[in-house]
Amino acid sequence: MMAAAESMRISVAARQAEYRQTPIWAEWRGVPPQSPIALQRSAELIPAQVVESAGKRYLVWIEPELPRGKTHHYAIRPNPRPTEGFTHKLTENALQIAYKGKPFTAYVLRGAPKPYLYPVYGPNDKPITRHFPMQLVQGERTDHPHHRSVWFTHGEVNGVDFWTEGAGRGVIVHRGLEKAESGPVLARWVARNQWQLPDGKPILDETTEVICYAAPDSRWLDYTVALTALDADVKFGDTKEGTFGVRVASSMEVTRNAGGQIVNASGQRDREAWGKRATWCDYTGIVEGDTVGIAIFDHLANLRHPTYWHVRDYGLFAANPFGVHDFEAGKPKGTGDYTLKKGETLTFRYRLWLHRGRTEEAGVARQYEAYRTPPTLIWR
Template identity: 45%
Template sequence: MVCRLRWAPVLLVALASPAAIAGEPKLVIRGIGLDLGETPVFAPVDAPDLEPGPFLLRRADGGGPTIAAQVVRDGELTAIAAVLPSLGADEVAEFELAHADPASSGADEGVRIEPEGRDLRVTIDGELFTVYRGDDGPKPYFYPVIGPTGSPITRAYPMADVEGEDRDHPHQRSFWFTHGDVDGTDFWASDPLNRPNPKFGTIEEADRPTVVEGPVVGIIRTSNAWKSPTGDLLCTDDRSWRTYDTEGARIIDFDVTINAGDGPVTFGDTKEGMFGLRLASSMNVRNETGGRITNAEGITDLDAWGKASPWVDYAGPVGGETLGVAILNHPDSFRYPTTWHVRDYGLFAANPFGYGDFKYGGGEGAHTIPAGKSIRFRYRVILHEGDTEQSDIGRAFRAYASPPQFEVVSSE
């Protein structure tokens, strides 16, 4: 029997330095001092001959269940994705990797990504999770975003009219990445009707090199061009969106690298940025119906705005339930820990450039990327049931920031 283990308190991606594979590969996982529960792993390996597709992990000592795994090819990168069983704090576990029969899982199982014109519809075990919209407006975004209990967790406006929703800030479209001042061009705001406007830039998808689906993980990787109102190319980005087949929480890992071209590019000091969501209006702290903002230092609600913190969680009522969204900032990310543009009306964004507006650090928040150079951002988004404490977001961050040791070795 193949066991498709489910996410319990913590989701983890372990990124390791590639290790050469000779013969039948084995995976060695070492605990890090935390009882992490089930642990999804995405590990690059030096194995160009390992073909993409479904695999099985069998514990080398013969104990425990057989676990579904997936080999992923993304350009020159080969990686193994799996949801591993719980590891004790100091446990060392060894697994063997074997091919699985692709017909052994149902057509709807796992993460599926289907084109709808230029859009991409993402389902998990046959249920809609989100739709990636690459050219519907001035910047790519995801809408809708469905939480772990089946309720939408981001606002529908302006894509759809839903009774009781706020109808302000039409440029805050569900879930996005952008900034309000790039060499003086505003990519954050936009015309409400998507008309060309001399004030606003556009982020255009230039390439879609990777779309991966499978029993464990789904990946969308795109390259994007940041253009001024006159069509000048100011910079580019390479972004990767990755999610797993999990229950109890839905998880997105978002990595993006911003690249300067032949000349430098400056990301200006403004609060209007950059990696954000506009949450369901019922969750708003302003409503005083149970919404709450909490950061890693325990600072809450309005006081969390503009503060630097490794993570922030925004929880509140949705359809009679308490749901939440946590954004975790990886220590490898530019200007970690990021400052936060998180508002009581449901805007929730990580922004490391808004020091002046935030009155943070006593310094200028702008940053110039030299010609030919880049900066990288890494985030994890956890869509969860319950409030911050019940979801143990602090523990989830520790697992994300310092994953267990992961090693691929030969059986020889």
């Protein structure tokens, strides 16, 4: 089987974007290898990982640097060098992810009204999201206890608030893990969750897939949520309180006047970015002496792309396609309502890019273009 893999070659052409430290997925042709593999170009050896998803196999790697207009030709080889990458461990309440022996993130399954990611470590190996309410840390703001690091939910679903927490609110209950895997290039899991009304009645099935990657100055989390309406139609209401949320580390908050900054794809900054539509938004600041950032990329196939950004100078950072009347002056309440018909599925895809440096120097726009337009792949 390995001999077959050794004879395979792939060409990667950058026709519409450039790819620097970018995850690449290529549909795998043939029998999957039984031992670690790599892509080889001259003396360069790039670790690769084979992943099965939606009935197909893919070869995945981090492309080091491919300028626009250029093509790299790779041979598929056994990897002679042991590659330390991702590992995962399931505990009673969380799926813990590590990279090269250090914590990367954890998907918290139980113990709160919704699943969430916490902690999330940035490219400097320091937590890049707020600790509260999971932990009390001196100097952090303790507002909005429902802002749990990284999460997905909404403030008006069939008239019920799933965004905040407490009596009379909806909850998202973890039902099981379909898959959890890790290797030299990525960690990936698929979770089944269920949205339940305050009386316990389920209204939505949720399938969430999270994929983690890492490079020397970058970390990525691809976050996909598929929602299926169960016994009746489900209406997502027009409110700013939603939907895919991040609460950045308190030291990054713009209001602290300590280097926090918000920039979107249109160049709008800080408070001017609130409620605006953009393909991406980036929140940067200082974490334990290092300038780092969290960029969120809105996928082209998402509802109402480019999305609206419910991004606040006090640290909330959320993509919200529903809250139109809050974001656009003069629009009546209900303009942003969306009804998911019984039995139908609505899917959202986002990429979080955790990077070093400010928006411009990090090249957020370039990374978004690489996300939006994958390279051309030719097997030989």
